[in-house]
Amino acid sequence: MGNFVNFALLAAIAAKFTVSWAALNGHCPPLGPVLPPPVSASSSPAVAASVAAFQQLMDQFTAQYNHSAVAIGLKSIHEDDYLVEYAFTPPNRDSRGAQKVDSNTVFRIASVSKIFTVLAILKLHDVRLDDPVTKYVPELLALSNEARENSAIWTVAWDEVTLGALASHLAGVGVDMMTDYTPFGDFTPYGFPPVNESRLLGCSGFFGTLECNRTVFFERFGERAPVQLPFSPNAVYSNAAFAILGFAVEAVTNRSFNEFIKTEIWKPLNMTSTFATKPDDALGFIPTDDIWWNATLGYGDPAGSAYSTVHDMTRFGEAILRHELGLSASQTRKWLKPWSQTSSSGTLVGAPWEIYRVRNATADGRLIELYTKAGDLITYHSVFALIPDYDLVATVMVTGELKANEARGIDATVFLSKLVETVLPGVEQAGRDEADVAYGGTYRDEATNSSLTLSQDDGPGFSIESWIVRGVDVIATWLGLSLIPSPVPPTSNPLKFRLYPTTVRTNNQTSWRSVSQTGPPEYIEKLESLLLPPETMCITWGQLDRATYMLQAQDHMVFTLDEQGRATTVELVGYAVTLARQQTPAQEAK
Known part of the structure; x- marks a missing residue:
């Protein structure tokens, strides 16, 4: 009941005013599809124009590339x-690899491979993300014998680490071993002490060195x-996890990791151009004289060894x-949820x-999330x-000769950003239409x-x-609606209402919820200045399903659809009335 009082109080205060949220174009929609x-x-002209612009x-951008390849795809699951x-x-590329890049050209996808690793865990239905990892890998407990001393400073509390903590970078364990400097030369000019030859790691998989295998991991990690x-509070990115x-x-x-993902994930999806180890050179784009196409990760395969294509x-x-x-x-919706914050408010x-x-x-400037x-x-x-x-899938792959200083990791993220920024407004307009x-x-x-x-x-x-319900103007009389009836005359400056879909639907019905806007700009700005969190008054998530009548929600509307997916009726659930569709926007325009 505490939350009810808090949200009701905020709503009551805000309901005294008309609306505007500058950052959201005057609206506070629920998070998710609107x-x-x-x-x-x-088939939308808006999409065609946005695609051409991208x-x-x-x-x-690629006009500056002489050594770097790019492959990008954006697809709706409905087409x-x-x-x-x-x-x-x-124009410049290694003769070992593909000489023309397209959506079927193989690239190394590095840490994108981690998605397959988490999915492999999720497909083990008797395994839970809350299970301690030592239930399945008890050898981890022996790692404390290698620590400098057995204390919280030097030893990981492995019995407190869960599978979910590992999957979400919340285990707090070290990033890796494979990027240790010692196998690659003398680093004493940079201030490091001389190498203890008896403790030399001696493996990596990079620059022609031997890969670090599982035995080395349990001996040295x-x-x-x-x-x-x-x-x-803060996630710590970890390949070792x-x-x-x-x-x-x-x-x-009781199967190898690579064999499991091949047979249980890639094969059922016909991902015939996705590989756990290096495929035939001719399938992939290889920058001139590149050595990273061949690099092996050893025990780190689940963290980043896969090769794949845009397709x-x-x-x-x-x-x-x-x-x-x-x-x-x-389970899929649960998978597509955050576990932790970072020091970036946008990540x-x-x-x-x-x-x-x-x-x-x-x-409309509303908040959306990209799961990347x-x-x-x-x-x-x-x-x-x-x-x-928007039911969209995007893939960006970039590779280039390191010494050419062209393609960088940031470029892939920039290309994704420009793809979304340029094309999404067209897709959004198509959805509106x-x-x-x-x-x-x-x-x-x-x-x-x-x-x-x-x-x-x-x-x-x-x-x-x-x-209008039973002759009553719902919007104009809304301010008088409360748990203690206090009828008020219709206001000349009523609230504004919007309607949004929910995730609840059947084959021929969809469930929607209405939301009232709250507060004028000057009032919201003043109130927000007194509060530490930004946009605190955007409280839609606490307003949904608040008011009920005979236990049916006032904001609940259910549409019935015909075979073409077009609404024929809408039931105003809380008001116990069903309305038939009379006119479409095209008919009203006439």
Whole structure:
């Protein structure tokens, strides 16, 4: 009940005023889709224009590349063809590899591989992310014998580390061993002490050195001190954590990690151009004289060894959003959730997602989330992204000659940013147009003198232009509605209402919720200046389903759809009335 009082108080204060949220164009929609994702975005003129703009932008950018290749794909799960399919082949390239780049060209995807590792754990249905890792890899407990001393400073508390902590970079364990300097030369000029030859690691897998295997890991990783305690506030990125998850998969399945992901993940999805080890050179793009195409990771395979293509990663992303991975829809939604924060207000951490929260990608300036995973292996850079609000999958792959100083890891992230920034507004407009046809217009029930009019404007979701139930103007009389009835005359300056879809639906019905706007700019600005957290008054998440009548929510509306997916009726659940669709926006325009 405490939350009810708090939110009711905030809503009551804000309800005395008309609206505006400058940062959100006067709106505070729920996090998530504000309209159904478009199913025919490729036929939209807005999408065609935005795609052309992005391709022109990429042509300008890659014009500077002489040694670096690029492959990019953006696809809706509702269509067969890509919305964006871009590839660039540089004039200079290694003769060992592919001589023309396209969506089927193999690149190293480095740490994007971590997605497969987490999925492997999730597919072990008798295994729980809350299980301690020592349940499956008890050898970790012996690592304390290698520590400088048995104390919290020098020894990881392995019995407190869970599989979920490892998957979400919350275990606090060291990043890796493979990037240790000692196998690669004399570093005393940089201030380091002379190498103790008896403790020389002697392996890496890079620059022609031997790879570090599992035996070496359990012999030496105990020398690494913990970085944080498990589940500390800040995530600590760790490749070693994913190697350990691979050990857990092997222990549970009695199969090699690479064999498990090949047969249980890639094969069912027909990802025939995805590999755990180096494929035939002719399949991949190789920068001139590149040595990283061949580099091996040894025990670190689960952290970043995979090779793949734009086409295969797109197929994988579609399978996630379509729930085709052997996980239920609920399990998939749970997977696409943050576990921790970072020092960046725009970045959260999932398992193993890097979740970017942005406000500058949509026309209405609302918050959306990109579920991404980036990968970098010196000359190979990639970013895989899901945009669940629009059912989109994006993949960016870049590689180039290191000495040419062209393609960098940042470029892959920049290309993803420009892809979303340029093309998403077109997709958003396509969604608006489709939603208008499917849901917009006027609904009416003459017997009860009730009606509802939904229209599109520059805001998220639908604007509720008119809402009459049994002859009562719901919007105009809203300020008098409370647990203690106190009828007030209709106001000449009423609140504004919007309507948003939820994730709840059946084959022929969809569930939506209405939201009232709160507060004028000057009032909100003044109140926000007194509060530490930004946008505290954006409290939609606490307003949904508040008011009920005979236990049915006042804000709840359920549409019934025909075979074409177009609404025929809407039930105003809390008011116990069903309205038939009378006019579409096109009919009203006439």
